[in-house]
Amino acid sequence: MLQTTAQNTYKQNQVGTATPQDLTLMLYEGGIKFIKRAKHSIQEKDFNTAHDLITRVQDIISELIITLDRKYPVAEQMLLLYDFMKNRLIEANIKKDIAALEEVEEFFVEFRDTWKQAMQIARSQQPQQK
Known part of the structure; x- marks a missing residue:
């Protein structure tokens, strides 16, 4: 229990101090x-948990x-891609379709990787502080 509380505190601090760019990255990674x-x-036939997790991805x-x-x-x-992903998640949730x-996971991975690259490029172009 203490470890869970510490983890939650760490996550809250991480989100509270993150830049908007970092928050977007966290959303992709969470998805x-x-x-x-x-x-x-789904593989374990725990459909209630699967439903809850898919709903969390829809929220993301x-x-x-x-x-x-x-x-x-x-x-x-x-926006069109996000709408497509949401629709696929609804289908996946109804049919428990891995x-x-x-398919949605591939989009998330591609978006995350592209976002990371964009963040690195943006940081490398910022003037160095002395």
Whole structure:
């Protein structure tokens, strides 16, 4: 119990002090983690847990949609992809379809990896502080 409390405190501090870019990365990583756990739950025939985990991934996508900066043209394309992912998650939840989860997971991995690269490029272009 003490370890769980310490872990929760650490996570709260991590989120509370993270930049918006880091929070987006955390959302992508959370989506991947919950999809992996949902696939495992389906394999173990623990459908209630799978449902809860898939719902958490849907919530993550909703948060990603909310945080989209619509002034950039790519935002509309991302919105379409997020909507597609949400629909696939609904299908996966209804049918307990691991293949649909894997499809969404691939999007999350690609988005996370691209986001990490963009963050690295942005940081390398910032003037060094002395």
